[in-house]
Amino acid sequence: MVEPTLASGTFLYEEGAGLEDDEVAAYAALRPRALAGLPGGGLADGATLTATDNASDTTLTLVLRHVAPWDEEKAPAGFELAGVVEGAGVAAPAAAAAASESDVEEVPEPAKPARKKRAAAAPADGGGAPAKRAGRRSARRAPAK
Numbered sequence: 001m002v003e004p005t006l007a008s009g010t011f012l013y014e015e016g017a018g019l020e021d022d023e024v025a026a027y028a029a030l031r032p033r034a035l036a037g038l039p040g041g042g043l044a045d046g047a048t049l050t051a052t053d054n055a056s057d058t059t060l061t062l063v064l065r066h067v068a069p070w071d072e073e074k075a076p077a078g079f080e081l082a083g084v085v086e087g088a089g090v091a092a093p094a095a096a097a098a099a100s101e102s103d104v105e106e107v108p109e110p111a112k113p114a115r116k117k118r119a120a121a122a123p124a125d126g127g128g129a130p131a132k133r134a135g136r137r138s139a140r141r142a143p144a145k
Contacts, residue, residue, distance in 0.1 A: 002055035008047055010040035016055065035064065 003016030013027050036042040043049060045066035052059045062083075074080070 001051065001053040001058060003053055005052045005054075006049060007052075008040070008043055008049040011038050011043065 004013070005015075006013040013030055014023070015027065019027075030038060034042075035047075036044060043064055045064060047064045049062045049064060050059065051062065067080075070078075
């Protein structure tokens with residue numbers, strides 16, 4: 001994220017152009033704090049954190065989960081990222097989610113084929129309901145018992 005804005009309940013953190021010097025200093029003082037020690041009561045288990053970056057038009061919604069005891073072999077960095085990429089419907093494995101931005105490749109969605117609309121056949125007399133079409137369905141009748 002280039003210019004992140006983080007928000008959760010009454011907690012707010014911002015970076016980027018347009019901030020006053022005192023705001024930059026106040027937000028910088030928050031960086032070394034633990035999540036539980038942040039203003040507004042901190043961010044605890046179950047808290048939802050929204051990270052928005054208007055510079056890159058990105059929004060992430062994170063749900064924080066506290067795990068105790070922590071498995072340091074599984075996640076030596078002290079955290080684990082896992083989740084679902086909206087619109088893809090697939091769980092993102094922790095290793096893929098922890099990849100650096102240089103390792104991430106944007107994949108375009110496949111193009112959807114154009115659908116053609118069928119025009120209803122007009123009756124020969126010009127009024128009333130459309131005429132029934134004879135098609136393959138009429139030839140596929142279920143056998144009589």
